[in-house]
Amino acid sequence: MHMSKFLTVGLLGTLTNLILFYLLADKCKFSALPISTLTFIISSLQNYYLNHRWTFSDRTENQPVEIKNYVKYLLVALLGLGINLFLLWWYLHYYSPPLKVIAQAIGIAGGTLFNFIGSKYWVFKRDA
Numbered sequence: 001m002h003m004s005k006f007l008t009v010g011l012l013g014t015l016t017n018l019i020l021f022y023l024l025a026d027k028c029k030f031s032a033l034p035i036s037t038l039t040f041i042i043s044s045l046q047n048y049y050l051n052h053r054w055t056f057s058d059r060t061e062n063q064p065v066e067i068k069n070y071v072k073y074l075l076v077a078l079l080g081l082g083i084n085l086f087l088l089w090w091y092l093h094y095y096s097p098p099l100k101v102i103a104q105a106i107g108i109a110g111g112t113l114f115n116f117i118g119s120k121y122w123v124f125k126r127d128a
Contacts, residue, residue, distance in 0.1 A: 084111030
């Protein structure tokens with residue numbers, strides 16, 4: 001049950017990221033790299049809040065939403081991004097797939113699995 005909610009929250013975060021990026025970078029003509037960073041932070045805040053309140057609510061019911069846990073969540077997300085990028089590079093370098101999106105899908109899957117495990121067992125772990 002956690003995984004399906006986690007994926008739903010991730011999809012919502014991706015949509016938030018892409019919509020804001022489109023509005024700010026494409027429509028308002030702001031520089032893409034700073035806007036990408038800003039939209040990543042905004043969508044990660046959204047994801048953290050939704051995962052805290054919905055995905056892992058059975059674990060966080062008596063815990064407030066805290067900056068400390070958001071930082072842990074952000075750290076997991078950044079490590080997940082690193083895994084995604086490594087797997088993307090590795091698959092492109094060693095297998096040269098006909099479509100690069102295949103390598104990206106493999107990278108996303110690896111990063112997502114890491115993000116879920118890190119979130120479930122470290123960020124939103126059950127109180128002892």
